[in-house]
Amino acid sequence: MERFRKKWMQKSAVILTAFTLFTAGVSAAVPQEVEAKSWKQNLDAEEWKYSDPIMSTVYKDRRKESKGTDSFHEAESSIETMTKADIMDHYLDRNNRRVTPYTLIRVVDAVFSIDLQAISDLGAGKQAGTYSDHVLERVREASPKPLSDEEISQFSKVRVMELYWSSFKKRLTAEERYTMINEIFGVNLVGIAGLEGSGVALFSKNQWISQYDTDLFIVETGSDDVDVWVYPTEYFKQQTGLEKNPEELNNRLTKLGFSYSEEKGAFYYADPNGESVPDNFKGQTLGTIIGFIQEQYKDLLETENAA
Structure with missing residues (x-):
């Protein structure tokens, strides 16, 4: 009888140990399952700047890199710092x-x-x-x-x-x-990826290349990139009460070869040889405008970022 009781107790201990290990495994697995569901639900619920397949791929890769330790919002914050070029490359x-x-x-x-x-x-x-x-x-x-x-x-x-x-x-x-x-x-x-948050919108090749609601100036080029013109956005007009480019900006553009065009109603430049404007000229133009914004209207950009 004593031998039977010992065997029963040993068997019970084994069963109890197995049950404990099993339930511990289940409890450890549940948070991962919940976390996985949370990620999927968050991905589905968010309104992304880019298409779902692209963002889904980038987020999943980010999660792999962190070995699943980053929360959804930590990964989201990390991705928010990536430029459009970074997103595409990734x-x-x-x-x-x-x-x-x-x-x-x-x-x-x-x-x-x-x-x-x-x-x-x-x-x-x-x-x-x-x-x-x-x-x-x-x-x-x-x-x-x-x-x-x-x-x-x-x-x-x-x-x-x-x-x-x-x-x-x-x-x-x-x-x-x-x-x-x-x-x-x-x-x-x-270069276009770097325009985000600069206050400069770009319309070229008959389509918006870069545009945000609170951009201050628009740089527009013809379909063949032979000519360029610069004018203020509606947001700039509303915020400043000005209907045209500030005089100081026009002075700086004049030094690059721009002049006022009655036909365009904007400061305008055309390549004298009828060829596509080179990248270095585009860079000078954008750099001049961005520099002017930083000096004179940085507060409007800060308002934009705060929003």
Whole structure:
């Protein structure tokens, strides 16, 4: 009888231990399951600046990097510090994702709201006759037959990009992608990413390239980037009571070669040779306006950021 009682107690102890381990495992698993559901619910509930597939990928990768220790809002704060260029690079370069020219077109549209296909269809952007030697060489290298400069200039920009892309025997780096887009379409994505919060909106290639409700000035270019004009936004007019550019800004633009155009109703510049305005001139123009905003209207930007 005593032997039976000892065996029963030993068996009970084993059962109790197993039960304790099981329930401990369940209790440890529950928070993870709840956390996972919380992440999914938060992802579904948020209104993102970018498309859901892109943001979902970036958030999941962020969570993997933190080994699941970051809360949703910690990861959200981390991603808020990323530029549009950072977001695009992260999405395209993680997990050996297969990237094609059409993938890139789709992602640029999703992240930057810039439609490269539309630019190509309209024949807008950098003039085809001003492609760099680098672009022409890449296109010829990928073409199955010899091509003249004139023949290449007749291709759509998307077709030029396809040939340029296929000349690479490896995966394009982020820098190579940015160079390609800028040289073919005349769209400097890295520079555009830096416009957020600067107070400058950009309208180019017949579409908004960068625009926020509280931008102060608009830089607009023609479809071929041959000319540029600068004028205030409605937000600036409402905040300052001014209907035109401040005189000091116009003085600074005049030094760059701008002059007032009655037709445009704005300070205007056109390339004297009828060619696409070079990147360094665009950079000077944007830098001049941003510098002026920082000196004279920084308080309006601070109001914007506080909102």
